Structures are given as C-alpha cells and as structure tokens.
Amino acid sequence: MSSRADAAAEKRLKILEASIHVFARQGFAAGRISDIADQAGVAHGLVYHYFDSKEAILDELFSERWELLVTMIAQTADEDIPARDKLALVAQFIVDSYHYGPDLMKVIIVEVTRAVNTFGKTHLEEIREAYDLIAEIVRRGQKAGELRDEIAADYAALAFYGATEQVLTGWIFDLMPSQEEDFDRAAAFIVETVCGGLGMPAH
Amino acid sequence: MSSRADAAAEKRLKILEASIHVFARQGFAAGRISDIADQAGVAHGLVYHYFDSKEAILDELFSERWELLVTMIAQTADEDIPARDKLALVAQFIVDSYHYGPDLMKVIIVEVTRAVNTFGKTHLEEIREAYDLIAEIVRRGQKAGELRDEIAADYAALAFYGATEQVLTGWIFDLMPSQEEDFDRAAAFIVETVCGGLGMPAH
C-alpha cells in the first residue's frame, strides 16, 4: 500500500530536485516545465499533478529552505552566548547551506531574495522575518553591552545579511574562488568584518 | 539645422527614461516594448530605430550608469585621504545614486547586478571592475596601516559592497523607511558598520 505512496513521493522529490537544477542553471524565467520534467524523467504533465504551477514549485523550494534558516536564526537568537557568536553561527549556517547545496541557494538568492518584482514580493514577509530576527540578535547584543548602539540594529542586520549574501553571490558569479578552504574562512571573514565594527572598540 | 537632431535625441532619451520606469515597475521580463513606447509616447517601432533590442536598452541603461560608478571609485581610490573616507565617499555615491534616481538603481540592482543567469553574465567584467577597485582601496588602506589586514581585501570589498547594496534593497523592497533623513544616515551607518571592523582596534 505504502509502496505506491512512496513511489509517488519519490517522483515529487525528483521533480523538486530537478527544478533546483534547472532553475539554478537557466533561471526561473528560462527554465521550462519540460526541462524539469526531462531532468526528473517524467512526463511534463505529471508536474501539474504534484504542483499547481511553475511558480508554486519555486515557492515551495524557497519556503521550505527559508523556514530552516528562520528557525535556525530564531533558536540561535535565544541561546545564551555572545551576540558575535550568534552572528557567526548564522553566517556559518548560510555559508554551509551554499556549500552543501549551492544550486538551491543560488535559486533562492537570485530568483527570490532579490526579485522585488516577482517572488520577492510574494515572500516578503518571510524575508522580513529573517532580517528582523538578525536585528533582534543585534538589539539584544546592544542591550547587553556587547555591541555598540550607535548603529541602528536594522541597518546592522541589513549590512550583515548583505555582506553574507554578497559573498555567496561572489561564488555564484564565479568571481571568488570556492574551494573547501574558502568555505571554511568565509564566515569568519564576514563576522570579523562586520562585528569588528559593531563590537565595542577597546580603549 | 539641429532642431531635428535635437528632437530625435530627445525622443531617444524619452525612450530610455520610459524604459527605466517600466523596467523598475514591471521588471525586465514583464516590461513590454509596447509599454515603453506607450510611456514614451511614441510608436513601438521607433524603439527599434534607436535600439537594437530590448536587451540593448537594458545594456545601455546599466553600462552608462555603472561606468559613472566605476569612474568615481577609481578617482576616489587615487585621492590622498584615509581609506575609511574613501569608502564613505563610495557608499555615499551609491546611496545618492539611489536617492536621486531610485528607478534606475533598482533596475541595475535587480535586473543586472544580481542576475547571474542573464545580464549579470553579460556585464560580469564591468561588475568585477567595481569590486576590484573597492578591494584596491582596502588593500592600500591595509598597506598604509589604516586598516587591519587580517581580512582578505576581496572579501572585505564584497562585504562592503554587499552591505551597501542590501540597504538599497531594503528601500527597494520597502522594508526600510526611505525619508530624506534615512538617505542622510545610511552611508554613515554602512561605513561605521563595516569600517569599525576593518579599522585598527584601539588598545
């Protein structure tokens, strides 16, 4: 009984994976449903059995992953560690997300996070939530006296997230080397760059 | 004699301005040539009298503006002022660019700078040039002992540019307030955030 259900779920997953690949390589606009179906090894009609539309696939791709990020940031924010360590964990999480699944992160960044006229608009609340949680980390760090409060927390959050995403963009555009060692150093660099400035200057 | 040439050049400009408006509001993909023509008050055929294709319009829009940025960064890099001031000038220039022409900057950021599968690829070298020049500013600052050299200059440049662009994105997405005062503070915040970390920590 469940073998059929399993087989079905498997196909659904295959379509999702194929979509990641196709959207990463061709972009959402140029990626055809038939490309996805080919890549997944199914008839293109079947895609519509599992998803309502091409957009719905991207929606699911984004939301599923982004929720992980939001959850992770929320949990990290609540931990009892210095703000700087929290940001380091967030940066590392994002870098790792790219490291272990560059195509999906590419799709999320290129097709959603920055697509103000299309999907960004749809997922604005989810995106905002992540920014807000990062700002919350900053705010708590400021309240705890760990971070300077001259800088508005929301600007700081934007800067932190922007710096991180731009490093990923550097890899995506192949403007920056992306060897193992680069993934290892990246998060540290980002935090060092941003937090050095956010951290209280020693006298 | 020149009245006809002037009138022609004027129409060309109108088309360019209409394109900025249309691409900013609808995005490049959804922005129709007929929308541009309507907005410019000309027949759609005229668009093809002045431009080879829809892509060529975006290309020109981007390149013309980006060249200004690159030139500005190059000149700034050569000035005899502290690295931190140089970065402040660059950030301010970008913020001002958005302030005085948000639609064009929106188009550049959303449709080119981050569009790895489409126009970003085409303009990669121009984009890289800007990053390289920023990295050069950082490198000179490090050599002069103004900036810490624990952080690789190219990462720092990426972080700086990313932070700046993300603030613009915040405005574009309407996630951040964009009153006069916000434009005034933004560049200072960005530099304060990023350079605090790059600057030598005081003992």
Place this chain on the structure above:
Amino acid sequence: MSSRADAAAEKRLKILEASIHVFARQGFAAGRISDIADQAGVAHGLVYHYFDSKEAILDELFSERWELLVTMIAQTADEDIPARDKLALVAQFIVDSYHYGPDLMKVIIVEVTRAVNTFGKTHLEEIREAYDLIAEIVRRGQKAGELRDEIAADYAALAFYGATEQVLTGWIFDLMPSQEEDFDRAAAFIVETVCGGLGMPAH
C-alpha cells in the same frame, strides 16, 4: 493503445496536407502558420508540436517527395531498356506527380527547386542528385550508341529536366490547358522534343 498515437499521426498529416494547400495557394512567404492551423483544424501551437519551424514543414514536404523522384530515376537508370524509354518514364513520373498532386508539385517547383536564395540553397545537393542521375541516363545512352554524344550529358540533362518542369509551370501558371488528355500527351511530347535531338539522326 495505438488509437492515440494514430490520432496524433493523423493530425500531423493533416498539418502537412494543410501546408501543401496553403503554400500552393499563397506561397511560402505569404502562407501563415495560422492559415495552416486553421486549414488543418488545429490550434496554431500544435504545428510547433510537430514541426520545428515553418521552414521545417517545407523541408519535409520537399524532401519526402523529392526522394521518391530520385529513387525512381535511379531505379529507372539501372533498367535494361533504351535510354529514350528511361527518359520517357522519368518525364511520365514527373507529369503524373503533378497530375495526382498538383499542389505539392507546385510548392516544390515554385518554392524550392527554383528558389536559389532560400530553399533551393538548402536542398541543392538533393536537387543536384536528380540532375546527375538524369545525366547518367544520357551518358549510358551515349555509351550504348543510342544517343548522340555531340551534346554534353549534363547539358542534355538540364535541358530535359528544364523542358519537363516548364511544362508543369505552364500548367501551374494556367498558360497551358491541363485536361486529362493533356497529361496523357505531355510526357510524350517532351521526350519526342528532347530525344529527337538526342537520338542518332538516321541517314
């Protein structure tokens, strides 16, 4: 099982037949895809399900038919009959082709065989093959002493084919009557005209 495949193949044929009709009546350039679709009773999108482009339809129309002609000439060339009879068979085949499917032959002659700047160029090798085979028939006839060898075989082939095609053109242009009896006499006239000259003059 095959009912669906059959229905599909049937539609494909309908499109092909509609194309013959449309191209014959309006010409290739003026024949619209939508005309073909209308004529075939399908949506115009379906045409692109079966064919890559408007050109591809004409290509298939031509090649399929022309191959029959080439095969026929080749077989005839190898038969053990007088050269004059071979040419008579070829002329008759061409005349019959027109008789039983004037639209397709019209398309082939008007849009391909004589279209040096467009399709003729594409199908030059196929066209040349037919001429060469006719020349081969002449050459063998000359070698066998059946035909005079004062006339170069390739000129003779060209003249023979040209005379034949021109008769078809006369019908196409409605410059010549095309009743049943005319189809019956045509091939004989052509061969009589051309071969009288090629045949050894009696002393």
Place this chain on the structure above:
Amino acid sequence: MSSRADAAAEKRLKILEASIHVFARQGFAAGRISDIADQAGVAHGLVYHYFDSKEAILDELFSERWELLVTMIAQTADEDIPARDKLALVAQFIVDSYHYGPDLMKVIIVEVTRAVNTFGKTHLEEIREAYDLIAEIVRRGQKAGELRDEIAADYAALAFYGATEQVLTGWIFDLMPSQEEDFDRAAAFIVETVCGGLGMPAH
C-alpha cells in the same frame, strides 16, 4: 537646367542598379529598401521619390528587360531565315543577357518568371507573349516544312524556353561551370538538343 535633371536621372539609375544587386543576392523578399538605398548611396526615403513601392522597382526591372526580349523574338520571328536559326538567335540572346548581366537575369528568372504566386501573376501577359512568339516561330517552321509537326508548337515552345532557362538556372545555382567557353557553347547545345528533335529526321 538639365544638369539637375541629369543628376536626378542618375540617382534613379543608381537605385535601379542597386536593386538588381540586392534582389539578386538576397532575393526580393529579403532585400530591404534600406539595403537598396545603402547600396545606391542615398537615403531610403528617396527611393519612394522615384518609385511607388518595392514591387514597382521589380516591375520596372522586369518589364524593361523582358520587353527587349519580346521585341527581339518578334523581330527574329519575322526574319527570313530557317526556324532553327531563329531559335538559335533567341537562345543566344538569352544566354548573352545572362552573360553580360547575370544579376538582372537571375532576378527576372527567380523572382518573376517562376513566381506564380507573386510577380509571375502580375506579368503573366508579358511572359505569355514571349512564349507565344516562340511558338509562332515553331509554327512557321512547321508550316514551312522545316520542323516536324508531330509536336504541338506550344509544347515545343515551352520545352525550348524551359531548356534554356534551366541552363541559366544551372549557372545561377552554380551547378554548372560558367566560364567564357561555357557561354559560347551553351546556346548551341540547347538548340542542338531541342532542334534535333524538332527538325525533320533524315532518311
């Protein structure tokens, strides 16, 4: 006074010559008015000062030349020489026409004489006139006992003209060599081929 008129006439001629070149190389459909204007070294608007339309140019190109041919055939028909010599003169005239102006003859053959759906239809009467005159030559030859009358004169005319035009087509398609010597032999071959058959067989 007439210098201005001369200059104007000169431009008109340049446009006509440019049209021959452009239509020969690109075909009528693909040959743009702007190509013609460029080639002639004038603004494309000027073309419409001298001609009503693109079609009108081709019309004039064809009619002017074709009239020469018709006049020549008519005169030849009336001469007091054997029918075979008349046909030889006609064939030679056509071959020479190509020899000394291949582009114009290419345009006439490819774009008019064989274009049943477009210009051929327009110039049908002119075309028919030429065929009729050739048929008249044959008819007189038959009446004079010089040519066999088993073959209907109109078929013979078509065959003769078709054979001749096909040789030109062979040159146009570059299927046949077109050196000086080939032009010298061609007409003789054609007449030898066709008239051998039309001429009374020797006993």
Place this chain on the structure above:
DNA sequence: TATGAATGAGCGTTCATTCAT
C-alpha cells in the same frame, strides 16, 4: 498516477511606407 497531445495568450521584432523639414 502518468502521459503527451492540444490549446492559445502573449510578445519581440521587422520593415515597407509616410511625411515633416
């Protein structure tokens, strides 16, 4: 579930022609 034939809205682009200067 699964297939792929069928649909049709939608848009970029071309280019002959016009006409103000």
Place this chain on the structure above:
DNA sequence: GATGAATGAACGCTCATTCAT
C-alpha cells in the same frame, strides 16, 4: 530633390497549462 525620424500592421514562435485517455 533629399533626408531619416516616425509609424504600425503583421507574424513566427514559446511555453505554461489543461485534459482525454
């Protein structure tokens, strides 16, 4: 006469989506 900016009809092609089987 001459220019070339301006117009707009026209059409090939793409592809997301539907649905009969």
